[in-house]
C-alpha cells in the first residue's frame with residue numbers, strides 16, 4: 385500500500401454506525417440526496433450525493449466545483465456531525481477542520497464510482513478520510529497514473545480509510561457494491577462519507 389494510506393476496519397462500532405445513520409437521516413431531510421450529472425454530456429451518476437459542511441462538492445454540466453449551497457434547494461449545507469469532526473482530529477492531526485463531508489449513496493447493483501483522483505481542492509496537504517456504512521464494496525486503489533495496476537480492498541460497514549502522504553493523489557474508485565451484505569440501511573445499499581479540507585487554513 386502507498387505511503388500514508390491506512391485502513392481501519394471496525395473503527396465505528398455497530399452502535400456508532402447506527403447513530404451515524406440516524407444523524408445522516410436528519411442531514412438528508414435538510415439537504416436531500418440528488419443525482420449529479422457529468423460535466424459536458426450531462427450523463428447521470430449512478431451514485432446519489434449530498435453534502436455537509438461549509439463547502440459541498442457538486443457536479444453539473446458546467447463542471448465540478450465546491451459551493452456553499454445545495455444545488456436544488458439553494459440553502460446552506462447542514463453541519464458536519466460532531467463525532468465525524470472528532471474522528472478527523474484523531475486520525476489526521478491536521479491543524480484545521482475539514483470543510484467538505486461528501487455523502488455518497490450507492491443503491492442497487494449498478495451503482496459504482498469510476499477510477500478518479502480527488503483534485504478539485506486548493507490544498508492537498510490534508511489527508512482524505514472515508515467512512516463506509518452499509519453494504520460491503522470493492523474499493524480499487526491505483527497509483528499516480530490512471531493506467532497501471534490497482535489493488536482491491538473490500539470495505540465493510542464501519543471501516544475508515546485514511547488517504548494521506550502520496551496516497552492522497554492516488555487514483556481510486558468503487559468497482560462493486562455487494563447488495564444484501566448489511567442490514568444497516570433500510571432498503572439496503574451503501575453510504576460513504578468523504579471528508580476533505582478544501583481551502584488553505586488561515587494562520
Ligand code: MD3
Nearest residue numbers: 488502512514547551552554556576578
Ligand atoms: C484514495 N468516494 O467521493 S472513498 C469520492 O466510497 C470517493 O464513495 C469513494 O472516491 C466512495 O471522491 C471512495 C475512499 C477514498 C476517498 C478519497 C481518496 C479514497 C481515496 C483520495 C485519495 C486516495
Ligand code: FE
Nearest residue numbers: 500501502556
Ligand atoms: Fe474520490
